[in-house]
Amino acid sequence: MIKMQVIGNLGKDCVVNTVNGKNVINFTIAHTEKFKDSQGNSQERTTWVDCAYWTDRTSLSPYLTRGKQVFVEGTPEVRSFTRQDGTSGASLSLRVREVQLLGGKEGATPAVPGSYAQSQAPATGRNTGGGVPSDIGEAVDDLPF
Structure with missing residues (x-):
């Protein structure tokens, strides 16, 4: 099995579809890599990844909006196609498992912490003490170590 992990920003709001009675959340992630070329000039290269998340947990979809930063993991697929001008092209897609x-965008507050995996229930975050401290400076007594 080949596994791919991507951290990037959503290019637009997700779309929820139903295909053969199964729900799929489709979204696109942009990952920008910064590097220096052979002359030492700073360069950027953006890779767009089309994602398909087959899940019944469509309650996640309102949070998958343009500009949000996400981590996705799944199985990559490369699709070849022919453009209208006759040239060939390829696109990278990901069958998402997590x-x-x-x-998110600057000034936005995170709406739902945690992760959603197809084979398990949504994570509740790292604070296992049953709640979030009301003050950031407040000490948490229930440390997992």
């Missing part, structure tokens, strides 16, 4: 919300 989605984790990482952040």
